[in-house]
Amino acid sequence: MLITNTVVDDKSIEKYLRQDRLPHIWCPGCGIGPVMSCFLRAIDRAGLDADSICVVSGIGCSGRVAGYVKLDSFHTTHGRPIPFASGLKLANPKLNVTVFSGDGDLVAIGGNHLIHAARRNLDMTVICVNNFNYGMTGGQVGPTAPFDARTTTTPYGNFESPFNLPYLLAASGASYVARWTVLHLRQLEKAIAEALLKPGFSFIEAIGPCPVVYGRMNKEPEGLDSLRYYQEKSVIRNGADPKDAGIELNGPI
Helix, strand or coil: CCCCCCCCCHHHHHHHECHHHCCCCCCCCCCHHHHHHHHHHHHHHCCCCHHHEEEEECCCCHHHHHHHECCEEEECCCCCHHHHHHHHHHHCCCCEEEEEEEHHHHHHHCHHHHHHHHHHCCCEEEEEEECCEECCCCCEECCCCCCCCCECCECCCCCCCCCCHHHHHHHHCCCEEEEEECCCHHHHHHHHHHHHHCCCEEEEEEECCCHHHHHHHCCCCCHHHHHHHHHHHCCCCCCCCHHHCCCCCCCCC
């Protein structure tokens, strides 16, 4: 299949949404909704049949996506969406399986599954919405929180080095790795479409705001504050070495 360069009309995603579940629970300024919209538009951009797509999510704010999409979807246990997705793919290799979850679910409690699925190069797409904390359970420090970032469990600043997710997944064996922010919606949409069509394990990191907890504690109390940061600090570099993709507090992305 070929990816179309046509911009997909936002109204076209309505057919993929469970309208009876809306409005959603996400806070004003949250980045998860834009990422979900990019994923749904990417389905049409990639020319995929919705009946062949399965969406699997874990626990957390991003995990609620599985309940909002009108696709075959599974809201699974905390940290375990990749084992569920692996089972689906192995049972029916014709399925296009996408895992949609957050940094806490995928990289902390689910980190072991993440790196080994990449090592095996299982044919699935993983979309990780990274807001640098556990937003649903109180804003605790997460495995990707930048050094010195303040969270509810690190009020004086995080003193542990964070994971560089593109580097971690590339080193583990993923066949496709990309990172975009929710400011770069068209680029994110195209990257997800590419990942959906790429054989093997694909990983998309989508950096988005969590203004209510993480943003409030790091001088970004509104979603627009984070978007301004993304605009000023984002560096677009195709083919970059993933080891250079680490994120420092208020540093370049």
